Amino acid sequence: MxxxxxxxxxxxxxxxxxxxxxxxxxxxxxxxxxxxxxxxxxxxxxxxxxxxxxxxxxxxxxxxxxxxxxxxxxxxxxERTGSARAAEWEPKGGIMVATTEAGARGLADFAAGQRTAGVRIEELDADAVRSAEPHLTPHHTTALHYPDDGQVQxxxxxxxxxxxxxxxxxxxxxxxxxxxxxxxxxxxxxxxxxxxxxxxxxxxxxxxxxxxxxxxxxxxxxxxHPRRGEVLVTAPLPPTVFHKVYDADYVGAVGSSAEETQTSAVVESTRAGTILIGSSRSRVGFDVRLRPEVLSQVARKALTLFPGLAGASVMRTYGGFRPYVPxxxxxxxxxxxxxxxxxxxxxxxxxxxxxxxxxxxxxxxxxxxxxxxxxxxxxxxxxxxxxxxxxxxxxxx
CATH class of the missing domain: 3.50.50.60 (FAD/NAD(P)-binding domain)
Structure with a gap:
C-alpha cells in the first residue's frame, strides 16, 4: 500500500x-x-x-x-516546522454547570456513566467554583470540572x-x-x-x-446533512472566563435529533480576550441567514451563567454548518x-x-x-x- x-x-x-x-x-x-x-x-x-x-x-x-x-x-x-503555535492549543479544562435540581440529577447520572469509561471528573464545591470562575453565577446546583477538555483555534x-x-x-x-x-x-x-x-x-x-x-x-x-450553529463574539474584555463553561443542557442539545432549534449556553474566552458565546443547532439545510431569535436565545442562556456579560458589546456573530448523521x-x-x-x-x-x-x-x-x-x-x-x-x-x- x-x-x-x-x-x-x-x-x-x-x-x-x-x-x-x-x-x-x-x-x-x-x-x-x-x-x-x-x-x-x-x-x-x-x-x-x-x-x-x-x-x-x-x-x-x-x-x-x-x-x-x-x-x-x-x-x-x-519540532519539524515551528508551526504549532498557530493552533493556539489550550488544555484549559471545562466546567459543566447545572442551575436547577433536575439538571443536577441528570448531570450526576451522566457523569457517573462517564467515570466508568475513564473520564476524569472533579466535583467543585462553592469555594472551588468561585476560585475557578469568579464571575460565574452563584445560583447553581452542581459544577463539575473536566480537566481534559481543551481548545484550539x-x-x-x-x-x-x-x-x-x-x-x-x-x-x-x-x-x-x-x-x-x-x-x-x-x-x-x-x-x-x-x-x-x-x-x-x-x-x-x-x-x-x-x-x-x-x-x-x-x-x-x-x-x-448540514446542521447549522450560531456563535456570538464579544469585544475584547478583561479576564472574565477561564475555562470552557457550559450548562447541562448542552449535552442534550448535542444528542438531540429534533428538527426544531436546540440552544444551550457555552461560554469561553480566546487568547485575544474576546468571549465566544454559543451554541445552537438548527436543521435548516444550507440556508446561510443569521437568525436573531436564535442568537437572542443563546445570549439569554449565557447570561444565566455569567450575568456580568449583560454589558458586553457583541463585536460580531457568525454561523456555520456541521455534518449531521441521524x-x-x-x-x-x-x-x-x-x-x-x-x-x-x-x-x-x-x-x-x-x-x-x-x-x-x-x-x-x-x-x-x-x-x-x-x-x-x-x-x-x-x-x-x-x-x-x-x-x-x-x-x-
Missing part, C-alpha cells in the same frame, strides 16, 4: 488531519477542495476538544483517542495539520470542485473536477456537511458499494476535536493495521448512514 495514490476530497480539518496521517504512512496524497483550505465549516467552529459532552460509547472512545494524540501531533509540528489547527502534510510531500488543489466519478470494473479510478480529471487508488470523502452531496455525485450516497456517530471507513471510496466525516460539532483520532483510525483501516479503538460502530454500511440505500440493498438481497 505504501506509495499508493490517495485523493482527499476536502481541505477542512478532517481532510487535513487525514492527509497528514496518510502521507506520514508513505502514501502519495493530493488534497482537493472546491474553495480554500479550512475556508468553510472549520473556520466557523469554536475549536472544542472535548470529552465532557460524550457519554460512554464509541464517540467517547474516539474523543479520548484524539485527546491523547493532540499534544503529540502539535509537538511534532513544532480551528483554522489555525487545520493550517498546522495541512502544513505538516504538505511539508512531507502532499499536494493541495484549491478551487477545484468534484463533479463525478470515473469507474472501471466497478471501482472508482478517478474523479472529474472543474480542473480536470484526478486519478488515484483511494478517494477519501472528507467534505464535511457537503459529504452527502459529494457522495451522491460519486454514486454512493450517504446520509450526511445516529450521531461519525462515518469512518471504506464504502462497500464502491471500491476505492472511503469516508471520514459526520462529526457534527465535534470534528475539530475528533480530527486527529479520525485520521488515525482511517489510516489504520486503510493499511489493514489494528485500530487503537473499535472501528465497527463507525462503519459506512449501517442504516443511519445508508438510509434508503440500505433498505434498497436489503430488498435486493
Amino acid at each position: 505504501s506509495g499508493s495514490r490517495v485523493a482527499v476530497l476536502g481541505a477542512g480539518i478532517i481532510g487535513s488531519a487525514c492527509a497528514r496521517e496518510l502521507v506520514r504512512a508513505g502514501l502519495d496524497v493530493v488534497v482537493v477542495d472546491r474553495g480554500g483550505a479550512a475556508g468553510a465549516t472549520t473556520s466557523h467552529g469554536e475549536g472544542n476538544v472535548l470529552v465532557s459532552d460524550k457519554g460512554p460509547g464509541p464517540e467517547l472512545e474516539l474523543a479520548q483517542l484524539s485527546r491523547r494524540l493532540w499534544p503529540g501531533v502539535l509537538a511534532e509540528a513544532e 480551528p483554522a489555525g489547527a487545520a493550517q498546522v495539520l495541512l502544513g505538516e502534510a504538505l511539508a512531507r510531500g502532499a499536494r493541495l488543489r484549491t478551487g477545484t470542485e468534484v463533479l463525478g466519478a470515473v469507474r472501471r470494473g466497478g471501482r472508482i479510478e478517478a474523479v472529474q473536477t472543474t480542473g480536470g480529471r484526478i486519478e488515484a487508488d483511494i478517494f477519501v470523502n472528507a467534505a464535511g456537511p457537503w459529504a452527502g452531496e459529494l457522495s451522491r455525485r460519486l454514486g454512493a450516497p450517504v446520509e450526511v 445516529d450521531h456517530l461519525p462515518v469512518i471507513g471504506a464504502d462497500p458499494r464502491l471500491p476505492g471510496l472511503w469516508h471520514a466525516g459526520g462529526h457534527e460539532g465535534a470534528g475539530i476535536g475528533l480530527s486527529v483520532g479520525t485520521a488515525r483510525v482511517l489510516c489504520d483501516l486503510l493499511l489493514d493495521r489494528p485500530t487503537e479503538i473499535g472501528a465497527a460502530p463507525f462503519r459506512v454500511d449501517r442504516p443511519a448512514v445508508l438510509g434508503g440505500a440500505a433498505d434498497a440493498s436489503a430488498q435486493g438481497a
Whole structure:
C-alpha cells in the first residue's frame, strides 16, 4: 500500500488531519477542495476538544483517542516546522454547570456513566467554583470540572495539520470542485473536477456537511446533512472566563435529533480576550441567514451563567454548518458499494476535536493495521448512514 495514490476530497480539518496521517504512512496524497483550505465549516467552529459532552460509547472512545494524540501531533509540528503555535492549543479544562435540581440529577447520572469509561471528573464545591470562575453565577446546583477538555483555534489547527502534510510531500488543489466519478470494473479510478480529471487508488470523502452531496455525485450516497450553529463574539474584555463553561443542557442539545432549534449556553474566552458565546443547532439545510431569535436565545442562556456579560458589546456573530448523521456517530471507513471510496466525516460539532483520532483510525483501516479503538460502530454500511440505500440493498438481497 505504501506509495499508493490517495485523493482527499476536502481541505477542512478532517481532510487535513487525514492527509497528514496518510502521507506520514508513505502514501502519495493530493488534497482537493472546491474553495480554500479550512475556508468553510472549520473556520466557523469554536475549536472544542472535548470529552465532557460524550457519554460512554464509541464517540467517547474516539474523543479520548484524539485527546491523547493532540499534544503529540502539535509537538511534532513544532519540532519539524515551528508551526504549532498557530493552533493556539489550550488544555484549559471545562466546567459543566447545572442551575436547577433536575439538571443536577441528570448531570450526576451522566457523569457517573462517564467515570466508568475513564473520564476524569472533579466535583467543585462553592469555594472551588468561585476560585475557578469568579464571575460565574452563584445560583447553581452542581459544577463539575473536566480537566481534559481543551481548545484550539480551528483554522489555525487545520493550517498546522495541512502544513505538516504538505511539508512531507502532499499536494493541495484549491478551487477545484468534484463533479463525478470515473469507474472501471466497478471501482472508482478517478474523479472529474472543474480542473480536470484526478486519478488515484483511494478517494477519501472528507467534505464535511457537503459529504452527502459529494457522495451522491460519486454514486454512493450517504446520509450526511448540514446542521447549522450560531456563535456570538464579544469585544475584547478583561479576564472574565477561564475555562470552557457550559450548562447541562448542552449535552442534550448535542444528542438531540429534533428538527426544531436546540440552544444551550457555552461560554469561553480566546487568547485575544474576546468571549465566544454559543451554541445552537438548527436543521435548516444550507440556508446561510443569521437568525436573531436564535442568537437572542443563546445570549439569554449565557447570561444565566455569567450575568456580568449583560454589558458586553457583541463585536460580531457568525454561523456555520456541521455534518449531521441521524445516529450521531461519525462515518469512518471504506464504502462497500464502491471500491476505492472511503469516508471520514459526520462529526457534527465535534470534528475539530475528533480530527486527529479520525485520521488515525482511517489510516489504520486503510493499511489493514489494528485500530487503537473499535472501528465497527463507525462503519459506512449501517442504516443511519445508508438510509434508503440500505433498505434498497436489503430488498435486493
